[in-house]
Amino acid sequence: xxxxxxxxxxxxxxxxxxxxxxxxxxxxxxxxxxxxxxxxxxxxxxxxxxxxxxxxxxxxxxxxxxxxxxxxxxxxxxxxxxxxxxxxxxxxxxxxxxxxxxxxxxxxxxxxxxxxxxxxxxxxxxxxxxxxxxxxxxxxxxxxxxxxxxxxxxxxxxxxxxxxxxxxxxxxxxxxxxxxxxxxxxxxxxxxxxxxxxxxxxxxxxxxxxxxxxxxxxxxxxxxxxxxxxxxxxxxxxxxxxxxxxxxxxxxxxxxxxxxxxxxxxxxxxxxxxxxxxxxxxxxxxxxxxxxxxxxxxxxxxxxxxxxxxxxxxxxxxxxxxxxxxxxxxxxxxxxxxxxxxxxxxxxxxxxxxxxxxxxxxxxxxxxxxxxxxxxxxxxxxxxxxxxxxxxxxxxxxxxxxxx
Amino acid sequence: xxxxxxxxxxxxxxxxxxxxxxxxxxxxxxxxxxxxxxxxxxxxxxxxxxxxxxxxxxxxxxxxxxxxxxxxxxxxxxxxxxxxxxxxxxxxxxxxxxxxxxxxxxxxxxxxxxxxxxxxxxxxxxxxxxxxxxxxxxxxxxxxxxxxxxxxxxxxxxxxxxxxxxxxxxxxxxxxxxxxxxxxxxxxxxxxxxxxxxxxxxxxxxxxxxxxxxxxxxxxxxxxxxxxxxxxxxxxxxxxxxxxxxxxxxxxxxxxxxxxxxxxxxxxxxxxxxxxxxxxxxxxxxxxxxxxxxxxxxxxxxxxxxxxxxxxxxxxxxxxxxxxxxxx
Numbered sequence: 001x002x003x004x005x006x007x008x009x010x011x012x013x014x015x016x017x018x019x020x021x022x023x024x025x026x027x028x029x030x031x032x033x034x035x036x037x038x039x040x041x042x043x044x045x046x047x048x049x050x051x052x053x054x055x056x057x058x059x060x061x062x063x064x065x066x067x068x069x070x071x072x073x074x075x076x077x078x079x080x081x082x083x084x085x086x087x088x089x090x091x092x093x094x095x096x097x098x099x100x101x102x103x104x105x106x107x108x109x110x111x112x113x114x115x116x117x118x119x120x121x122x123x124x125x126x127x128x129x130x131x132x133x134x135x136x137x138x139x140x141x142x143x144x145x146x147x148x149x150x151x152x153x154x155x156x157x158x159x160x161x162x163x164x165x166x167x168x169x170x171x172x173x174x175x176x177x178x179x180x181x182x183x184x185x186x187x188x189x190x191x192x193x194x195x196x197x198x199x200x201x202x203x204x205x206x207x208x209x210x211x212x213x214x215x216x217x218x219x220x221x222x223x224x225x226x227x228x229x230x231x232x233x234x235x236x237x238x239x240x241x242x243x244x245x246x247x248x249x250x251x252x253x254x255x256x257x258x259x260x261x262x263x264x265x266x267x268x269x270x271x272x273x274x275x276x277x278x279x280x281x282x283x284x285x286x287x288x289x290x291x292x293x294x295x296x297x298x299x300x301x302x303x304x305x306x307x308x309x310x311x312x313x314x315x316x317x318x319x320x321x322x323x324x325x326x327x328x329x330x331x332x333x334x335x336x337x338x339x340x341x342x343x344x345x346x347x348x349x350x351x352x353x354x355x356x357x358x359x360x361x362x363x364x365x366x367x368x369x370x371x372x373x374x375x376x377x378x379x380x381x382x383x384x385x386x387x388x389x390x391x392x393x394x395x396x397x398x399x400x401x402x403x404x
Numbered sequence: 405x406x407x408x409x410x411x412x413x414x415x416x417x418x419x420x421x422x423x424x425x426x427x428x429x430x431x432x433x434x435x436x437x438x439x440x441x442x443x444x445x446x447x448x449x450x451x452x453x454x455x456x457x458x459x460x461x462x463x464x465x466x467x468x469x470x471x472x473x474x475x476x477x478x479x480x481x482x483x484x485x486x487x488x489x490x491x492x493x494x495x496x497x498x499x500x501x502x503x504x505x506x507x508x509x510x511x512x513x514x515x516x517x518x519x520x521x522x523x524x525x526x527x528x529x530x531x532x533x534x535x536x537x538x539x540x541x542x543x544x545x546x547x548x549x550x551x552x553x554x555x556x557x558x559x560x561x562x563x564x565x566x567x568x569x570x571x572x573x574x575x576x577x578x579x580x581x582x583x584x585x586x587x588x589x590x591x592x593x594x595x596x597x598x599x600x601x602x603x604x605x606x607x608x609x610x611x612x613x614x615x616x617x618x619x620x621x622x623x624x625x626x627x628x629x630x631x632x633x634x635x636x637x638x639x640x641x642x643x644x645x646x647x648x649x650x651x652x653x654x655x656x657x658x659x660x661x662x663x664x665x666x667x668x669x670x671x672x673x674x675x676x677x678x679x680x681x682x683x684x685x686x687x688x689x690x691x692x693x694x695x696x697x698x699x700x701x702x703x704x705x706x707x708x709x710x711x712x713x714x715x716x717x718x719x720x721x722x723x724x725x726x727x728x729x730x731x732x
Contacts, residue, residue: 073534130718131718134721138717138721141465141713145710145711145713146710146714148706149706149711152703152707153707155703156703284661291538292541347556357549358546358549358552359550359553361542362545362548365538365542366524369531369535369539373528373532373535
């Protein structure tokens with residue numbers, strides 16, 4: 001008995017240590033990365049890549065609330081991302097001038113980011129209200145259908161959204177008015193040259209790091225709250241949770257809505273950063289990529305999910321697209337340059353490797369799940385549960401064999 | 405029944421009334437659309453059967469199934485290319501090529517699907533539910549990648565070797581192709597029904613779907629039964645791919661994703677895990693898609709089909725023919 005208590009105590013210590021270490025390393029890396037990178041490469045291309053990785057991190061943190069904490073499988077998460085992005089894009093661009101409304105709307109980024117968050121959360125609640133009573137797989141299918149419908153709707157209502165032509169020239173964020181003054185802009189007391197973002201990758205990078213930090217604090221607190229414990233209870237056994245007095249529908253609805261609102265938040269940021277929003281950016285592949293980030297990182301563990309998102313982002317958007325070029329250079333440098341030229345059916349090495357993208361991505365998904373179904377950094381609590389379940393199963397098997 | 409339930413039924417009734425009005429006002433056009441819908445629906449039914457069988461037996465949404473269907477069309481196109489077929493007409497060579505290509509494609513696809521199950525799903529049978537789902541998606545990308553590598557991103561021509569015989573009855577156009585598609589699909593579905601209901605392996609499949617542990621205790625080889633399910637599902641999907649190719653004469657590597665989702669909707673519509681339900685669901689979804697294509701415009705079809713999917717799951721989660729299953 002005392003030994004069990006000791007082990008448990010020890011375990012808690014270790015959980016805290018590991019998370020603190022991961023967050024510390026991530027924070028230092030996030031601060032050092034732009035300095036070193038700009039110094040080394042002289043450009044900011046990598047910084048904007050990192051910003052893009054940042055909103056995937058935000059998305060993964062949000063989906064983790066739904067899938068990891070509450071155990072609800074959401075296969076249409078990109079739909080909420082789209083709703084957030086379009087909310088910002090329509091209310092902060094000249095787009096509505098050419099719509100039946102005839103008036104362009106330009107609302108401040110800092111207000112709209114919460115409006116987008118609310119819009120996506122509300123969409124999540126509206127979708128969730130009738131569907132959260134469904135059991136696991138059916139919910140997955142409903143969200144899948146929703147994820148297919150939403151981009152198509154943005155595409156179809158082209159009078160408002162521009163359809164396939166996308167919404168462009170989206171406003172950039174700028175800092176609130178009271179921070180501007182004689183010390184900003186081009187005035188005589190200029191200390192900080194510019195408080196407008198004006199597409200400056202570094203400004204967006206700083207913003208996404210701050211937003212991610214806030215998101216992590218919020219979600220960790222949620223996880224430790226009464227609501228977080230209710231989510232876990234539902235994830236483990238819904239019937240038992242209901243018997244313990246948890247209102248399962250409200251609790252699940254909250255998970256769904258909160259998860260969706262994170263997506264809306266990330267969507268608004270995305271629209272401001274990329275300044276171009278088209279329905280094609282929110283297809284099934286985005287939902288799947290974010291889901292894989294959550295699973296790869298270790299469902300339910302926030303630090304793990306962040307790592308998963310960064311690793312997968314690096315693989316899918318940096319390493320795999322860069323492969324053809326690298327292979328071409330490699331072939332040239334080892335004297336196989338002839339492979340790079342087209343001949344007959346052979347489209348050239350770079351093209352051929354470019355065609356392999358899908359296969360590589362598919363193989364990564366399958367291999368990763370076969371080798372480490374629990375993810376890179378699984379939640380310790382969950383890991384223990386899985387081990388416990390495995391031991392129980394083994395014991396049951398042993399009992400059965402003895403009985404027979 | 406609550407208010408939204410009534411709303412849903414009122415919506416369905418309105419749609420039916422509007423369609424009936426169309427049927428009365430423009431009967432020829434209406435019948436023509438029905439024929440197209442049934443043809444398309446027969447193919448969806450063939451694909452939906454694979455989804456429903458796999459879901460019924462291991463509760464996995466096999467995302468790779470739509471791509472097995474597309475790969476069937478790719479393989480079929482290659483096999484037909486080996487023969488001296490005459491396109492746009494009909495000859496003895498065409499008939500021989502067809503009779504050979506169908507079983508070969510079906511067997512090849514069956515083998516591939518069994519291999520996929522062996523590699524990507526069997527090791528994860530006792531893992532958390534999300535793991536096989538993600539390997540299924542990975543396999544889907546993998547198959548799409550193979551087709552992409554094989555023929556590139558452009559659409560691929562599928563030999564047009566069916567006779568172009570057609571008649572017009574009371575203004576309605578009947579092509580040989582339409583009849584061919586519906587009849588072939590009907591034969592395959594009947595064979596499947598006989599197999600499931602009359603053979604020992606079919607019985608084993610039903611038993612495994614009902615209760616895997618109990619079936620195992622009764623001496624059923626679970627691994628073999630599940631592999632057989634994947635084999636048969638892919639056989640039907642491969643045939644579906646061949647038929648799709650023969651009917652539309654063009655395929656592309658991402659065809660399986662969209663049509664797979666629609667076929668999956670059909671499976672859910674009919675009651676997932678229910679074999680006659682999947683066939684019926686396929687036909688109905690084919691009809692609905694055809695109506696939506698012609699009356700609303702094809703850009704709304706996806707919204708309509710997935711809207712129906714959500715509506716069915718919310719208001720009748722067990723589908724048209726499904727039975728209420730307690731949560732395991």
